[in-house]
Amino acid sequence: MEGFNVVFHINESIKWAMLLANVSNLIKDLGQENIVIKVVANGAAVVDYISNDNKDNNELLNRISELWKLGVDFIACKNSLVGNKINENLLPKFVTIVPAGVTELVKRQSEGYSYIRP
Amino acid sequence: MEGFNVVFHINESIKWAMLLANVSNLIKDLGQENIVIKVVANGAAVVDYISNDNKDNNELLNRISELWKLGVDFIACKNSLVGNKINENLLPKFVTIVPAGVTELVKRQSEGYSYIRP
Amino acid sequence: MEGFNVVFHINESIKWAMLLANVSNLIKDLGQENIVIKVVANGAAVVDYISNDNKDNNELLNRISELWKLGVDFIACKNSLVGNKINENLLPKFVTIVPAGVTELVKRQSEGYSYIRP
Structure with missing residues (x-):
């Protein structure tokens, strides 16, 4: 396995801001080409994937979309x-x-991914 | 190590419902025979192992007992x-x-168990 | 890698007491000479490293200092x-x-450290 592999776990809506900051910092620090990042949302955190009229939600989805374009x-x-x-x-x-x-969290760790729970 | 091995960590009472749902889903998805699951409770989460008159606690202990019968x-x-x-x-x-x-959390991970903190 | 290696992750001030109790218990249980422990604070948890006039903060920093003297x-x-x-x-x-x-959390895990998120 070349470079680093990480699986992030989120199950609370309130943790999204912290998680996305962590993901951004990781990419900035290690370089996009040196790291594979997967973000697994379960529990209540999946709700935030759905667009609604809320301004915070719009901003969240924009940030997720930007990180997805970087390969997350x-x-x-x-x-x-x-x-x-x-x-x-x-x-x-x-x-x-x-x-x-x-x-997903179990399988990725069994393949050698690091686990981070913000 | 055949199959998958997972250690769950809980230290807050409020996380029990999520944890047990995670454990159930894992067994349903992978099959009981393909996974070893250990649930480590420390901090305030150990209190919920003790039966009291509370209806939610009764239901929790019933669910734990059922999962224990499945090998957890x-x-x-x-x-x-x-x-x-x-x-x-x-x-x-x-x-x-x-x-x-x-x-327990350290030793199991050093043996190759995945770690999940709901 | 001889002995055990653990990286603790904290990003909420409220988790410091639990984390330090976990670290103390680990050292007591395994022996200081058998374990390498790193505590990574990010998010709001870094604020507590700074001394202020608060009594709880003083006690926290004293406990951190004692654990640091034990090699953490x-x-x-x-x-x-x-x-x-x-x-x-x-x-x-x-x-x-x-x-x-x-x-730090990713690199240590890739070296075989266990991860604990109190």
Whole structure:
């Protein structure tokens, strides 16, 4: 495995700002070409992937979109989408759905990814 | 190491519902026979292992018991039991005591377990 | 790698008491000579490294100083210091500054350190 691999875990809406700052700092510090970053959202944190009229939400989705363009994978847990009654079709194109977010966290760590829970 | 190995960490009572949902989803997604799961409770989270008259607590212990029957290990930190003035004899049979929960978290990770902090 | 290696992650002031108790228990349980411990503070948690007139803060810094004498590394994220408008010169001698706390968390894990997020 060349470079670094990291999986971030978020399950609370309030942690998004901290998580995105962490991801930005990591890319700035190590260089985009030296790191693979996956962000796994489950629990209530998946709600924020859905665009609404809120200004903070708009800004959040803009920042996520910018980081996605830099190669960061943003992932939503299907169990959490169902639990929060979210229609998958409403998710932005930059979000990937996995059957269980927790499985993603386990599999990536078993492949050698570091785990960070902001 | 065949299959997957995961250690969950909980130190806040409020996280139990999320943690048990994560554990259930992991078992459903990967299959019970393909995963070893240990749940380490320290800090205030050990209090919830003790049965009381509260309906939510009853439901929590029922869910823990069901997952234990599926092979999940539930662990309590002895330091935290002492700190919370909990008599060990009051713990349900499905809870294992370790001297320090944090040591368990370190040792399992050093053996290759993934770490998840809901 | 002989013995155990652990990196603790803290980004909320409220978690310091739990974190220091975890670190103390780990040293007591495994023996100081068998474990390397690094504590990475980022986000709002870096603020508590700065001495103020508050009694709780004094006690916290005393405990950190004692653990540092036992060999524990205490680290502050420079991005977070800047974000919280903290003058680096005010940091106690037992705190090391790194450019990005999150990078430290990734690099240590890639070297085999266990990760704990109290």
